[in-house]
Every structure is written in C-alpha cells, then in structure tokens.
Amino acid sequence: MKIAVSSCLLGTSIRFDGGHKHDRFITDELGRYADFVPFCPEHLAFGTPRPTIKVVIDQEIPMIVSNKNGADLTDALQKTSEDETRAISQAGISGIIFKSKSPSCGLGSTIAYLPNGYAGGKTDGMFAAMCKANFPLLPMEEEGRLYDPWLRENFIMQLFAYDDFERFKASRPAMGKLVAFHQSYKFLLQSKHELSYRRLGHIVGNLDKLSFDEVLDLYESVFKETIGIKSSIKKTRNVLEHMAGFLKMHLTSVEKAVLHEQINDYANKIIPLIAPLSTLDMFAKKYEVEYLLKQKFLTPYPKELALRSDIRSGK
Numbered sequence: 001m002k003i004a005v006s007s008c009l010l011g012t013s014i015r016f017d018g019g020h021k022h023d024r025f026i027t028d029e030l031g032r033y034a035d036f037v038p039f040c041p042e043h044l045a046f047g048t049p050r051p052t053i054k055v056v057i058d059q060e061i062p063m064i065v066s067n068k069n070g071a072d073l074t075d076a077l078q079k080t081s082e083d084e085t086r087a088i089s090q091a092g093i094s095g096i097i098f099k100s101k102s103p104s105c106g107l108g109s110t111i112a113y114l115p116n117g118y119a120g121g122k123t124d125g126m127f128a129a130m131c132k133a134n135f136p137l138l139p140m141e142e143e144g145r146l147y148d149p150w151l152r153e154n155f156i157m158q159l160f161a162y163d164d165f166e167r168f169k170a171s172r173p174a175m176g177k178l179v180a181f182h183q184s185y186k187f188l189l190q191s192k193h194e195l196s197y198r199r200l201g202h203i204v205g206n207l208d209k210l211s212f213d214e215v216l217d218l219y220e221s222v223f224k225e226t227i228g229i230k231s232s233i234k235k236t237r238n239v240l241e242h243m244a245g246f247l248k249m250h251l252t253s254v255e256k257a258v259l260h261e262q263i264n265d266y267a268n269k270i271i272p273l274i275a276p277l278s279t280l281d282m283f284a285k286k287y288e289v290e291y292l293l294k295q296k297f298l299t300p301y302p303k304e305l306a307l308r309s310d311i312r313s314g315k
C-alpha cells in the first residue's frame, strides 16, 4: 500500500526553520505495511529554510501571504501544490496523511486570518484543499487528529479497506467475486452505516441489469463513501450481537453468557473492542463458522497495530 505523507512527518528536515515533525506512529508502525510518497509544496515553491506564510481570507477568497513582508505568494504555492497533486495522483496512493495547522497541509486546522490581521477561524491549507477537491473519496487525515484513538482506528480501517478494494478491482473480478467481496465486508459496512450496506447489497443484486463495469463503478463510489463514515459503540454493539447470532445454535449456555457479558462490557466502556471480538473469533474457529471467519470486520488491518486494544477507540 502507498500513502502520501507530508515530508516533515517522515522526519525530513524541510520545515520553514529547517526542522521536521517526525511522527513515530506513521514511520515505525504504519511504515511496516506501507510505502510512503512524500510531498512538500512549500519546499518546492520557496526552498528551505524560508520565511513563514499564512492563509488570509479576503471576501471568501483564500490567499497565501508572506509573514515577512506581506507579499502575495498565492500563485507560487498554487503552482507547486498542483505539481505535488499530480505527482501523488500518479503514484497510486490509498490515502494521505497531512501535517496539521500548516498553511499548505492543514486539514481543517489551519488558521484563516482576516485582512485586518485577526484570526477568523479555521480552514484547510492550500494543498490539502486541492487534494480534497481532486480525490474526494480518498482516505485523508492529519497527524494531529490521529492522536485520538477513535479517529485513528476509523482512519486505519478506512485506509486498509480502500486499499483492499483497489487490489480487488485490479484483479479484474467478475460478478461472483464482487458478491463474495461484499459478503466479506458485511459487518464492517454495517458498523459504519446500515442503510449504505443495504444500498450496496441492492447494487450487487443488479435488478436494473446494468453491465458489470457499471455495477462495479457504482459499488466503488458507495463503498468508498461508506468506509469513510465513523463507527460508534452503538453501531458496533449491534454488529457484535448480529455476529453472535450466527453462533447461537452452537454455543453452550455458559459460552453464550460469556459472550454477551463481554459485548455488554464493551458497550459500557469497561473493556476494549478486542475482547468480545477475540471471543467471537475463537468460537467461530471452534465451531467452524466459515461465514464469520471470512468477515473483514474481525481483522480489518494487521492485528499488530493493536488499535482495538485501547478502551478509548470506541465512542
């Protein structure tokens, strides 16, 4: 999997002051499963070190202005942002991680100044805004928000599901494979948005007799939108209960009680999600319930990332 990342987060000394903002989760943990495509539109435009810049919004039009002399640098940063956008789009990436608060890279956390010099709220950096416009379905997040275990778990799940779909599409599948793909994502999609899961089921059902390419295109856009929706403890609890239903006829009364107690404890934020999921996984293996064992929801990303072991990963 390839992920585009702000160069300074990878430890490259490329910030305005010649420093970096190395992020260990990205390089040391995510880096075990991904190749990085670095970008830095400011370095391309102004070199390193360089005077600082800011976003000024004048009558709803964002401009890039030098903090040193007030010069309008919008065109220069626009040009290198376009160059970087082109470069990452050609690299076949499955997601982007931006450096927060930057006039170029911030994703909703950049201060927007008013022409009078006062802060007027938060906005996107120029490059991040361009990426949002060009890649509306691509997973993207800023490193600052990834310190929140819930946002981190949701983002990593989205990233791996997106990459999985890209690989699936590249395998030149036929209808039968799409049905199997959809079934394997049943519980993950339900943990995001039940109605979207059903909509995807109708698309796969193809009552309108569309060509397979049309079905796949439609499926792709709804699938990618759905995996971008944040899950919640309530939705996840419903999914766990639903999965437990597939084991109903196999479990002893003690096993059932243990499983339901764990699901309740998860819903009450006493234990993390990994606890009831491990129990479900163990029972599915014990009773050879293949349908459950094929579910991506059990292991949506490498288990070594251990993101579901954190009690704060549920909200």
Ligand code: SF4
Pocket (backbone or CB within 6 Å): 006, 007, 008, 009, 014, 015, 016, 039, 040, 041, 042, 043, 099, 102, 104, 105
């Ligand atoms: S422009 Fe982006 S990548 Fe470059 S130093 Fe600033 S935040 Fe980092």
